[in-house]
Amino acid sequence: MRGDDFAELYRQYLPRVLNYMRLRVDDEALAQDLTAATFERAFAKRGQLRDPDAFPAWLFRIARNELGQHYRRWSGRGAHVPLTAALSVPDGDPLPEEEAAKRQELGEMLTAVAELSEREQEIIRLKFVGGLTNRAIARVLRLSESQVSVILYRAIRKLRGRLGVGEVK
């Protein structure tokens, strides 16, 4: 990432932040708005970034702040945040078989992840959707790296049972 200009960082991290937002809010347009706001805020605050290697954690901390502000704005208005928002199917023609299979797999996984604790869910999102290292996740959540590893290990073990992986067929 060193030497990349900001536009390149935008291109690289835009899908990650957008996917993260998709798993946090129940509306694609809102996820896009929050993603755009995250990058605008990141550009405005770019002078505060000291260590270029810390960019991913720094960016996702901004994303979480944007999300927090959104929750605060909407608190008390009955807003809720389903993890399965990304499963919404647009109106129109039936989905092709391959697309339907992907949606089914996605649905199973998100349903299983939704049964984890909020902290476990967040670590799963940051790890597998945000593409962050355990060290970066630790920075985002202000945990130690070993704490992140332990929580992640336990979460995956729980998911193993819920996804039926490793069961005798």
Added chain:
Amino acid sequence: MTVGHAALLDVAQRLARLPELLPPVDPAFQRRVLARAPQTDWRPRRAWLRWRVLAPVLAALLLLLGLGLFTPRGLAALAQLAARFHLGGFAVQVTPQPASGGESFVVASRQRLASVEDAQSLVDYDVLTPQVLPSGYALRSVTAISYDGMPVWIPQPFYLDLEYSAEGDPELHHLTLREFGLAVREGEYMRRIRQVDFASRDVSQAEDVFVGEMPGVLLTMTTEPGVPPMRRLIWQQGEVVLEMLSQTLSVEEMLAIARQMTNDQ
């Protein structure tokens, strides 16, 4: 690899497919966001680079500051800096006494008075006197000091000196109480002197103190080796600024006398 570990790896691999399972980024949205990205190259500032530039500058500044402080000129500058303070609504500046010993711009005339009552008749504020003094101390003289050449709206005498000393060794065991009346009149308008200059030798130490609830300052003056330091306690009491000078009384004794004067009001 055990079956358990293989299963965990399988879960992790499935989770890693999450981005593929999610819808792709809308190209229009991507273009919209990228259009707002700065076109110029941007590199995060590197802390080590910043410090590599700043460290020598800071080191040079510290060196200059250190060298400056340990020279007579530097010490004098520091003392002057420390000798700026505020007493309630008054800004006070302790200025160095002219090396020649002469006055800087006006000539003082000293009028020896017979009593505090005589002094009271010359000023329009209440002359304050200490009711509690160290053992053996008594009032020895009252002097009114006037300055020629000052604007007419500054009342004269400019200040009063009340000299107290102990029997037996009045040269050393003495206490001077200096009182400046600062409510002045110009035509129909009341004005106040907002800045008072106390001529002094070098100040070696300035310390903020409280006399009762009134802010004050305790100045320790530089003296010859072996000579007790002159201390000057300055505080404000109503429209009067008081200065207590002593070479022999302790700080606690000076503060106790000042507090008693404050409490009597």
